[in-house]
Amino acid sequence: MAVKIRLKRMGRKKDPFYRMVVADERAPRDGRNIEELGYYNPLSKDLKLDNERARDWLSKGAQPTDTARQLLKKSGAID
Numbered sequence: 001m002a003v004k005i006r007l008k009r010m011g012r013k014k015d016p017f018y019r020m021v022v023a024d025e026r027a028p029r030d031g032r033n034i035e036e037l038g039y040y041n042p043l044s045k046d047l048k049l050d051n052e053r054a055r056d057w058l059s060k061g062a063q064p065t066d067t068a069r070q071l072l073k074k075s076g077a078i079d
Contacts, residue, residue, distance in 0.1 A: 002026075005057060005064040005072070007040065008033060017041050020049060020068060022057050040071055051077040 002025045009030055011017035018040045021033035035057070038049030054077040058064070064072055072078045 003034065003057070003060070003062040005037065005054065005062050005068045007065070007067060007071075015043070020054075020071065022062055038075075047071060047075055049075045049077060051075055054078075 003022055004025045005020065005022055006029070007018040008021045008023075009016055010019055020037045020040060022035045022037065023031070023033040027033070035053065037054050037057075038047070040047050049072070054072055054075075058072075058078065069078070
């Protein structure tokens with residue numbers, strides 16, 4: 001099973017809110033996830049992540065998407 005760290009879109013129309021989740025890469029974007037790592041609000045630039053759990057998943061082989069990688073760098077989970 002290939003695992004990805006990616007963003008799950010929440011919120012309403014024209015007011016997006018994202019949760020950073022660990023999910024099977026075959027699952028739909030807003031479908032079932034394995035674990036929730038935090039959230040990101042692009043309108044207020046609010047970012048809260050559990051860096052320890054993110055590092056744990058990365059060490060297990062989870063691959064972040066491009067946007068998730070940028071947010072993980074911003075939060076300090078990866079260098």
